[in-house]
Amino acid sequence: MFGDNSNLSLIEIAVSDLAFRDLGNASYSSRYILMPQEATDFENKRTELMAAAAALILDCSDFDLYYVEGQPTTNDYAAYWYNTAPGLGFPQTSSCHDMKEYCNSEDGELLRLTCGVTCGCAEPSTNPWFRVVERGCSKKCIDEMKVVIDEINCTDVPVESTQWQTFWEDYPAIISSFLGERNTSKIDELRVFANHMLTEGCSALGNASYEYEELTQTSFCAGHSQIWAPLSILCPSTCCQGEDSEFCPSSCQCRPEGQDNDQDLLDNMPAGNPDFNGIMNCRMAAASDLCT
Structure with a gap:
């Protein structure tokens, strides 16, 4: 039964791997099953949520480097x-690149966890859908993204940018699926909302009528812990x-018009960025064109 894995379910593959292990190898560890060291840990692992797993990953990398290419x-x-x-549904020998098409899928949680680089979990330019810890992006990758964000300009992406267009094209289907919304009139309203955002761009988020996602009552800019990363990544200005x-660049702390916060700027200036050498306040930052 277990000689050919091609037609087996994932559970059957895991059982096969365990059943036909090398009994003489005392250091054997199941490739498919998390084996707790202590019996008391079994229930914790059995019910482990994706967010807990993502918090335990210690590096932001593609795991095919280790388990396909053989890096230690x-x-x-x-x-x-x-x-x-x-x-x-891919062969076991598949690489992260082979499975990349599922990075933006609601079902791609484990892929985002094991292929964080390929799936863009550390890249601000990636589609924000599901780029959150609770949907598989490791905390390490998200932390690396924050470092990159801190050093980018305080400039909104253009309305025609791929990130902006893709986010809103996917919006009606993803939100309705997440909430189990079956009301066709409500889904049509989501499409109308998305079409408006597709043409208006980031500036629409500054309008109180478009600031919050209606069904979840969540700020688009702040993001939703279970669905999308903060849109401040795309629309910092x-x-x-x-x-x-x-999830906001340090450069956004510059406010040449209106209320300046010099101390906040000094506290959040990107370390090692030569553009900020000698900058002591917001006025100096503005004079050096660091506010855009």
């Missing part, structure tokens, strides 16, 4: 990796003025 690692991510490809957020 001191971390044991085997169970996560070996469940990824079969879970998406609109979302970040006067806001102290980890």
